[in-house]
Amino acid sequence: MKIGVIGATGKAGSKIVNEALSRGHQVTVLVRSAAKAKTLFGDKVTIIEKDAFALTKHDFNGLDAIVNAFSVPLGKHLAYQHIDLAVHLIHLLRGTQTPRILFILGGGSLQTEKGLLVDQLKQIPNSQDWIDTPESQYHELNFLRTVTNVNWVGVSPSQSFEDGPKTDYVLGKDQLLFDEHQKSVVTTGTMAAAILDELEHPTVRQARFTVRNK
Amino acid sequence: MKIGVIGATGKAGSKIVNEALSRGHQVTVLVRSAAKAKTLFGDKVTIIEKDAFALTKHDFNGLDAIVNAFSVPLGKHLAYQHIDLAVHLIHLLRGTQTPRILFILGGGSLQTEKGLLVDQLKQIPNSQDWIDTPESQYHELNFLRTVTNVNWVGVSPSQSFEDGPKTDYVLGKDQLLFDEHQKSVVTTGTMAAAILDELEHPTVRQARFTVRNK
Numbered sequence: 001m002k003i004g005v006i007g008a009t010g011k012a013g014s015k016i017v018n019e020a021l022s023r024g025h026q027v028t029v030l031v032r033s034a035a036k037a038k039t040l041f042g043d044k045v046t047i048i049e050k051d052a053f054a055l056t057k058h059d060f061n062g063l064d065a066i067v068n069a070f071s072v073p074l075g076k077h078l079a080y081q082h083i084d085l086a087v088h089l090i091h092l093l094r095g096t097q098t099p100r101i102l103f104i105l106g107g108g109s110l111q112t113e114k115g116l117l118v119d120q121l122k123q124i125p126n127s128q129d130w131i132d133t134p135e136s137q138y139h140e141l142n143f144l145r146t147v148t149n150v151n152w153v154g155v156s157p158s159q160s161f162e163d164g165p166k167t168d169y170v171l172g173k174d175q176l177l178f179d180e181h182q183k184s185v186v187t188t189g190t191m192a193a194a195i196l197d198e199l200e201h202p203t204v205r206q207a208r209f210t211v212r213n214k
Numbered sequence: 215m216k217i218g219v220i221g222a223t224g225k226a227g228s229k230i231v232n233e234a235l236s237r238g239h240q241v242t243v244l245v246r247s248a249a250k251a252k253t254l255f256g257d258k259v260t261i262i263e264k265d266a267f268a269l270t271k272h273d274f275n276g277l278d279a280i281v282n283a284f285s286v287p288l289g290k291h292l293a294y295q296h297i298d299l300a301v302h303l304i305h306l307l308r309g310t311q312t313p314r315i316l317f318i319l320g321g322g323s324l325q326t327e328k329g330l331l332v333d334q335l336k337q338i339p340n341s342q343d344w345i346d347t348p349e350s351q352y353h354e355l356n357f358l359r360t361v362t363n364v365n366w367v368g369v370s371p372s373q374s375f376e377d378g379p380k381t382d383y384v385l386g387k388d389q390l391l392f393d394e395h396q397k398s399v400v401t402t403g404t405m406a407a408a409i410l411d412e413l414e415h416p417t418v419r420q421a422r423f424t425v426r427n428k
Contacts, residue, residue: 087302
């Protein structure tokens with residue numbers, strides 16, 4: 001497949017690019033810094049250097065799938081960019097079936113036995129310093145759920161989203177997943193593998209799924 | 215004041231431009247067709263000819279307020295443009311206080327004794343042909359309600375939004391308004407007057423109000 005990755009030089013994005021390359025896909029990275037992409041991926045990818053909000057339909061020409069792995073540093077100041085960029089990208093794709101677009105969402109929009117995770121996160125002392133980020137990603141999912149004329153899918157990590165290699169994994173829908181030790185962890189390698197599996201063999205349409213390490 | 219009007223040549227927008235001009239404000243119209251604007255307003259306004267989705271921060275330079283009177287024909291095909299454009303405009307203004315931006319929303323997001331109006335509209339036979347429009351405007355309001363770093367305000371018409379001259383009016387918040395004859399009507403002239411009154415003497419911030427003819 002021809003896969004475009006937005007935010008390709010980030011924690012999640014770089015693993016996705018490498019997973020896609022290892023499976024023989026053609027990868028286009030849509031990044032702010034071509035130099036950084038060059039350092040990470042050499043000549044193995046096509047590079048489009050552009051601010052994500054400046055992307056146009058033309059940049060998606062020929063792609064079968066897009067992964068939006070864009071993220072901003074945790075905190076108040078830029079959190080809104082998650083929802084704003086999601087709408088920008090969806091707008092470019094309105095009324096189309098191809099490319100399919102996968103959004104990496106936060107975990108805050110997942111449900112737990114006590115309700116929505118983001119509502120519980122708000123109870124943590126000093127959460128006002130960073131709560132805007134999971135809230136914006138929750139708004140992002142709520143927006144996506146209104147979209148019926150784009151071929152989109154969302155994926156939320158588990159509560160802890162850690163840098164690490166791929167493992168076997170367990171999938172879920174809208175519930176936060178825990179293992180038998182009550183840990184809720186997914187590594188970046190596992191997330192990348194789950195995303196590539198979903199792109200190669202689509203099982204979810206216009207909905208969100210979640211993943212944890214087995 | 216310097217006021218920009220998006221969708222200035224439409225049913226609501228043209229009345230707003232004329233009301234603003236009659237009160238001595240300087241008006242910039244942001245329109246798809248400069249020729250149509252010229253026919254309607256002659257040399258009394260500054261014209262910026264541009265697709266609304268192509269507007270940039272630069273186009274808002276020097277404006278004190280923006281009125282978004284953009285709308286698309288009722289129906290499935292383009293309804294999403296209401297929410298998409300709202301996010302585009304908000305994105306351009308993130309982290310600012312000026313210009314203030316006023317959105318003309320639908321009436322479907324108003325509450326009645328039986329619940330949300332848009333949910334009742336869905337019960338009308340063949341509503342699937344046009345329900346996407348009030349639904350998109352409801353999503354638009356839900357999005358705006360998440361926005362805390364832009365100086366926005368929304369206004370919903372009454373159930374019937376008719377072309378007609380300005381009258382005295384009654385304001386409300388989130389409840390659909392009815393007169394003593396159980397009619398829920400606002401005319402375009404009244405809407406324009408209520409909007410200009412709100413721009414000249416702000417009373418609502420980061421919330422939606424509604425208006426009916428008295």
